[in-house]
Amino acid sequence: MVTIEEQSQTLTRAQIKEVWSELSTEEQINSFKKLSALDAARFFADLEARDQARIILTLPIKERRLWLRALDPDDAADVIQETEEEERQALLSMLDPLTRSEVIALLAYAEDVAGGVMNPRYVHVRPDMTVNEAITYFRKQARTQEETIYYIYVLDHEQRLVGTISMRELLLASPDQRVEEVMRTQPTTILENVDQEEIGKLMQESGLLALPVVDVDGHMKGVVTVNDIVDVVQEEATEDIQKMGGSEVLDAPYLQITVGEMVKKRVGWLTILFLGEMVTATTMQFYEIQIEKAVVLALFLPLIISSGGNAGSQASTLVIRAMALGEVRVRDCFRVIKREFITGLALGGVLAIIGLLRVIFWQMAFKVYGDYFLLLAMTVAASVAGVVLWGALVGSFLPFVLKKVGWDPASASAPFVATIVDITGLILYFTVASFFLHGSLL
Amino acid sequence: MVTIEEQSQTLTRAQIKEVWSELSTEEQINSFKKLSALDAARFFADLEARDQARIILTLPIKERRLWLRALDPDDAADVIQETEEEERQALLSMLDPLTRSEVIALLAYAEDVAGGVMNPRYVHVRPDMTVNEAITYFRKQARTQEETIYYIYVLDHEQRLVGTISMRELLLASPDQRVEEVMRTQPTTILENVDQEEIGKLMQESGLLALPVVDVDGHMKGVVTVNDIVDVVQEEATEDIQKMGGSEVLDAPYLQITVGEMVKKRVGWLTILFLGEMVTATTMQFYEIQIEKAVVLALFLPLIISSGGNAGSQASTLVIRAMALGEVRVRDCFRVIKREFITGLALGGVLAIIGLLRVIFWQMAFKVYGDYFLLLAMTVAASVAGVVLWGALVGSFLPFVLKKVGWDPASASAPFVATIVDITGLILYFTVASFFLHGSLL
Numbered sequence: 001m002v003t004i005e006e007q008s009q010t011l012t013r014a015q016i017k018e019v020w021s022e023l024s025t026e027e028q029i030n031s032f033k034k035l036s037a038l039d040a041a042r043f044f045a046d047l048e049a050r051d052q053a054r055i056i057l058t059l060p061i062k063e064r065r066l067w068l069r070a071l072d073p074d075d076a077a078d079v080i081q082e083t084e085e086e087e088r089q090a091l092l093s094m095l096d097p098l099t100r101s102e103v104i105a106l107l108a109y110a111e112d113v114a115g116g117v118m119n120p121r122y123v124h125v126r127p128d129m130t131v132n133e134a135i136t137y138f139r140k141q142a143r144t145q146e147e148t149i150y151y152i153y154v155l156d157h158e159q160r161l162v163g164t165i166s167m168r169e170l171l172l173a174s175p176d177q178r179v180e181e182v183m184r185t186q187p188t189t190i191l192e193n194v195d196q197e198e199i200g201k202l203m204q205e206s207g208l209l210a211l212p213v214v215d216v217d218g219h220m221k222g223v224v225t226v227n228d229i230v231d232v233v234q235e236e237a238t239e240d241i242q243k244m245g246g247s248e249v250l251d252a253p254y255l256q257i258t259v260g261e262m263v264k265k266r267v268g269w270l271t272i273l274f275l276g277e278m279v280t281a282t283t284m285q286f287y288e289i290q291i292e293k294a295v296v297l298a299l300f301l302p303l304i305i306s307s308g309g310n311a312g313s314q315a316s317t318l319v320i321r322a323m324a325l326g327e328v329r330v331r332d333c334f335r336v337i338k339r340e341f342i343t344g345l346a347l348g349g350v351l352a353i354i355g356l357l358r359v360i361f362w363q364m365a366f367k368v369y370g371d372y373f374l375l376l377a378m379t380v381a382a383s384v385a386g387v388v389l390w391g392a393l394v395g396s397f398l399p400f401v402l403k404k405v406g407w408d409p410a411s412a413s414a415p416f417v418a419t420i421v422d423i424t425g426l427i428l429y430f431t432v433a434s435f436f437l438h439g440s441l442l
Numbered sequence: 443m444v445t446i447e448e449q450s451q452t453l454t455r456a457q458i459k460e461v462w463s464e465l466s467t468e469e470q471i472n473s474f475k476k477l478s479a480l481d482a483a484r485f486f487a488d489l490e491a492r493d494q495a496r497i498i499l500t501l502p503i504k505e506r507r508l509w510l511r512a513l514d515p516d517d518a519a520d521v522i523q524e525t526e527e528e529e530r531q532a533l534l535s536m537l538d539p540l541t542r543s544e545v546i547a548l549l550a551y552a553e554d555v556a557g558g559v560m561n562p563r564y565v566h567v568r569p570d571m572t573v574n575e576a577i578t579y580f581r582k583q584a585r586t587q588e589e590t591i592y593y594i595y596v597l598d599h600e601q602r603l604v605g606t607i608s609m610r611e612l613l614l615a616s617p618d619q620r621v622e623e624v625m626r627t628q629p630t631t632i633l634e635n636v637d638q639e640e641i642g643k644l645m646q647e648s649g650l651l652a653l654p655v656v657d658v659d660g661h662m663k664g665v666v667t668v669n670d671i672v673d674v675v676q677e678e679a680t681e682d683i684q685k686m687g688g689s690e691v692l693d694a695p696y697l698q699i700t701v702g703e704m705v706k707k708r709v710g711w712l713t714i715l716f717l718g719e720m721v722t723a724t725t726m727q728f729y730e731i732q733i734e735k736a737v738v739l740a741l742f743l744p745l746i747i748s749s750g751g752n753a754g755s756q757a758s759t760l761v762i763r764a765m766a767l768g769e770v771r772v773r774d775c776f777r778v779i780k781r782e783f784i785t786g787l788a789l790g791g792v793l794a795i796i797g798l799l800r801v802i803f804w805q806m807a808f809k810v811y812g813d814y815f816l817l818l819a820m821t822v823a824a825s826v827a828g829v830v831l832w833g834a835l836v837g838s839f840l841p842f843v844l845k846k847v848g849w850d851p852a853s854a855s856a857p858f859v860a861t862i863v864d865i866t867g868l869i870l871y872f873t874v875a876s877f878f879l880h881g882s883l884l
Contacts, residue, residue, distance in 0.1 A: 298743070299726040
């Protein structure tokens with residue numbers, strides 16, 4: 001077996017991680033143990049919290065402490081969160097008292113709010129220091145803080161945030177000025193319980209590398225950096241995509257989740273959709289006599305209901321994403337529906353013409369639809385137009401409904417919309433058919 | 443009308459942008475002109491390139507120059523890219539010569555590669571400078587550079603990148619050391635033509651705030667910052683989501699695109715899917731006699747084919763996202779198919795049992811399916827099991843096929859997969875039906 005050590009001479013860190021991720025757990029641990037202290041430290045820092053936790057738990061107690069203490073408090077909290085409940089106390093007790101209290105504070109927050117994402121360590125100075133004093137003080141604090149040193153936070157005696165200075169501004173200011181003269185007042189802040197999706201938007205709007213997290217009284221709690229936010233943005237998109245595909249959020253990489261868990265994440269929605277789709281069988285029962293009289297109607301059934309589903313899938317996907325990006329808000333509902341009404345009419349019109357021509361050409365070529373083929377063509381065309389319009393309306397309206405009742409709009413997945421449109425679509429189809437074919441085929 | 447100016451006293455910047463985005467173009471320009479110079483500058487810097495371009499083009503020539511020159515070269519390039527071809531020369535000529543040449547160089551790159559995203563300005567020092575000299579030099583350069591000053595790049599005389607130092611490391615080093623003694627050698631770099639999706643991954647793996655962009659000979663070209671990458675990650679996710687919903691990428695916010703463009707982006711895929719789905723009508727033709735004999739078969743058709751589509755939608759969505767995140771690569775194809783085979787069997791099994799019970803209970807309650815209801819129940823159950831398994835296999839395999847032929851795997855949208863599964867699903871259903879019902883209903 002090629003060890004990571006040998007490979008690290010020639011491969012990039014990303015490649016090493018990739019090779020490593022393909023090994024079995026045992027091989028992973030063995031390779032890790034063979035690394036030199038420096039290489040191991042670098043490699044360890046690069047890993048996801050899930051993998052860090054896995055490695056730490058296989059090590060003897062003494063080494064566990066070493067690796068755990070190498071982590072920043074927010075990373076240590078992530079690792080501890082990845083372990084089983086019963087391991088947590090033991091791991092917490094390995095931390096030094098300051099870090100332990102910070103980690104416990106972090107663990108008290110939900111994982112996906114500002115307090116759960118932030119780093120509780122940051123560089124802070126007092127407003128009445130001179131710039132020169134602040135630089136000295138900053139150098140001292142910066143030695144122990146890797147991540148969050150690009151802004152300096154100015155706190156009053158009660159730890160309330162009164163201003164910020166960037167490192168650059170501090171270096172460009174004259175040394176004798178006082179911090180309060182050069183700091184920016186009224187900085188953008190994040191409340192500790194703000195959801196991470198919201199933080200992503202704030203961070204993007206601010207264009208800053210880090211934002212301070214405060215409580216309702218303005219006390220500084222920690223710092224969220226843009227690096228955290230790249231992960232957050234990626235994670236939120238993944239969660240939305242997985243919901244939009246009609247399954248639950250996997251919460252783990254595709255190949256790492258067990259097949260059992262995978263089934264569990266997917267069977268729920270699939271069953272709900274199946275039960276929903278059963279209504280089609282019940283509904284069709286009412287049209288059994290029509291189908292008996294005109295079997296040809298059954299031939300176009302999949303075509304028609306699927307067109308509605310497809311139009312609905314487009315509409316719901318676009319609206320859900322626009323909502324997630326903040327481009328569309330609940331109060332835009334009416335505007336969206338209006339747009340989808342026009343769009344749905346246009347799309348339905350195009351497909352209706354294609355459908356009409358299909359029936360006519362097939363009849364001319366194969367003579368399969370009998371004498372009333374023109375009426376059939378009109379039935380197909382009118383149904384397609386109606387069902388596509390209906391699909392676009394349902395697909396765009398459903399995310400608003402879900403949001404209104406407090407669900408995630410992303411649950412208005414393509415399959416969910418398709419199921420609703422299938423049921424209503426076939427009622428529409430048979431109703432249109434009765435209208436056009438009454439007295440001829442029906 | 444409430445002006446932005448009045449509101450800026452009480453609202454956050456995000457809220458102001460939101461209010462502003464709801465105004466008509468004319469109102470937007472008027473509000474902008476009423477702002478004080480400082481407020482206008484801040485507000486302008488916060489806008490998207492698309493809006494910046496719109497504002498610039500409404501201003502008199504003299505003011506245009508002012509606002510355009512306020513932008514960093516990469517932002518200026520973005521604004522110019524948003525304007526029509528015929529405006530571009532005039533706008534370029536307003537820039538100072540240095541920025542103009544930088545902007546022209548940026549415009550030569552595709553928008554979505556490292557060269558198109560990077561900022562061509564960065565702080566650089568020589569390896570033989572002392573730390574003290576470097577700090578002085580850095581302060582001088584930093585005055586004109588907002589964005590990219592958190593790392594200092596060490597270049598040799600031919601502008602080749604030989605190392606990097608973070609601002610923090612520079613401040614912590616002793617002033618008399620030479621830069622080459624304290625710099626990090628072999629920094630992670632990005633080649634100028636690397637796709638932005640790849641940059642996002644590199645940036646996340648490196649955990650750095652900025653990465654240097656170089657050409658194949660190692661000459662430094664510019665810097666990509668993590669702030670750029672948040673936008674990139676968001677944009678890539680949006681593009682994937684829109685494709686996965688079965689439409690083309692909108693390339694603009696949902697409410698800003700005209701309805702005509704919206705129809706154009708959606709009608710293509712919808713028509714392709716419609717034409718594909720027409721195969722169902724042709725296929726069903728072959729089973730017309732079976733349906734005539736046993737109309738009851740038609741009743742379960744939507745239920746069965748939609749179950750396959752739903753299972754396929756889940757599988758394709760999960761696989762596409764895992765591919766985009768780099769969790770699954772082309773060579774993992776066989777592993778993925780194996781997992782989906784087992785998952786599909788399990789999911790199909792669950793739904794089959796529900797389907798079986800549905801037919802039996804309905805028969806007991808309503809006596810609607812006749813004497814052969816047990817055979818019908820078995821037909822439904824076996825078809826559902828088969829079609830769900832098949833859906834999971836098609837849904838997971840299709841993204842690999844698309845990737846292999848050079849398409850975006852995200853085009854394996856839920857509707858696309860559903861269409862394929864519909865066609866094959868109904869063949870499977872009628873084949874299973876012939877097997878179970880031959881000699882009874884058929």
